[in-house]
Ligand SMILES: O=P(O)(O)O[C@@H]1[C@@H](OP(=O)(O)O)[C@H](OP(=O)(O)O)[C@H](O)[C@H](OP(=O)(O)O)[C@H]1OP(=O)(O)O
Ligand SMILES: Nc1ncnc2c1ncn2[C@@H]1O[C@H](COP(=O)(O)OP(=O)(O)O)[C@@H](O)[C@H]1O
C-alpha cells in the first residue's frame with residue numbers, strides 16, 4: 001500500500017503546458033488597473049486572481065513554486081488592497097479569500113451582487129456555516145452516508161450555550177458516554193477557537209466554559225485522515241492524532257485536560273510504521289461520494305475534513321472537523337491541483353460568457 005493516499009478523479013494533466021518555459025498568452029488585460037502586473041507577450045487570456053489572505057496564509061499558500069507554475073499557466077495572483085474599494089481593483093476573474101470580520105463579509109457580498117461574472121472563492125455565507133461547530137457537522141449528519149464501503153457519521157454531541165453547572169445533568173440526559181471532547185462552539189480561526197479539552201469524568205464537566213460542543217471521544221488508534229478538497233479533486237493524508245483512551249484509564253483519571261492543536265501541529269503519519277488496520281486509508285469511493293455531497297450541501301469548493309476510523313472496525317468513519325481554505329501548502333502536489341482548478345473555473349466562466 002502506498003503510504004500517501006491520493007484520489008484524483010477527474011483533472012486532465014496539462015504537463016506540456018506547465019513545463020513549457022515561455023507559453024504565449026493573449027493579453028486581454030487591456031486597460032485593466034492592475035498596478036504592478038507585468039505586460040506579458042500573450043496569446044491566451046490571463047486569469048487574474050485577486051487574493052485577500054492573512055500574511056500567515058500568504059506565506060504558506062502563495063509559495064514561489066505555486067506562483068511560478070501559475071505564471072506559466074497564465075494565472076496571475078494580485079493582492080487585494082483592503083483600504084480601497086474592491087470594484088476599483090482588478091478587474092479580477094477570481095477572488096480568493098480567507099479573512100474574518102463582518103465588514104469584510106459585507107464587502108464580498110456586495111461585490112458578488114455587483115460582479116456576478118467574478119467567481120468568489122467561496123461565498124461568505126457558505127463559509128460562515130463552518131464557523132459554528134454545530135452547523136459545521138450538521139450536513140454530514142443529514143447525509144447519513146451508508147454504502148457498501150462503509151458508513152460516515154458524526155460523533156454523538158451536545159451543544160451547551162451557557163450554565164456550566166448544568167453540564168453534568170445535560171450530559172447524563174443526552175446519554176453521552178465519557179470521555180468527552182469539549183470544543184468551543186465558535187470556530188472562527190482564533191487561537192481560542194482551537195482550545196480543546198478532554199473531560200474524563202462527569203463532575204469535572206462543570207469546569208468547562210460554554211458556549212461549547214461536547215462530543216463523544218471516539219477511539220481511532222491515534223491516526224486521523226485529512227481529506228483536502230479543491231473543487232472536484234480530493235487528496236487524503238494521514239496525521240497523528242490523540243491516542244485511544246482505554247477503560248482502565250477512564251476509571252482511574254478524573255478531570256479536564258487541555259490539549260494542543262493536534263491535527264495541524266502533528267507530524268504527517270504517512271511514513272510511519274503503523275498498524276495496517278489503523279493506517280489503511282478510507283475507501284476512495286466513499287471519500288469521493290462524501291466530498292461530492294459535501295461540496296453540494298455546503299456550497300464550498302475549498303475545504304478539508306478531519307475524518308477518523310473507529311478503532312477495531314474497518315469501515316465505520318466519523319467526520320470530526322471541517323475547515324474552510326485549510327493549509328493547502330501541506331497537501332502534496334497542491335500547486336498543480338490548485339492551478340488546474342483555477343484554470344477550470346476560468347474556462348467555465350469563458351464558456352458561460354460565450355453562450356450568452
Ligand atoms: O496554517 P495551517 O497550514 O496549519 O492550516 C490550518 C489548518 O490546518 P490543516 O491544513 O487542516 O492541517 C487548520 O485545520 P485544523 O482546524 O487544525 O484541523 C485550520 O483550517 C486553520 O484555519 P483556522 O485557524 O481554523 O481558520 C488553518 O490555518 P490558516 O492557515 O488558514 O490560518
Ligand atoms: N470526537 C473525537 N474523537 C476523537 N478525537 C477527536 C474528536 N474530536 C477531535 N479529536 C481530536 O482532536 C483534534 C482537534 O479537533 P478538531 O475538531 O479537529 O479541532 P480543530 O478545529 O481545532 O482542528 C482532532 O484532530 C483529533 O485529533
Ligand SMILES: [Mg+2]
Nearest residue numbers: 263264306321
Ligand atoms: Mg481539525
Ligand SMILES: [Mg+2]
Nearest residue numbers: 187321322323
Ligand atoms: Mg478546524
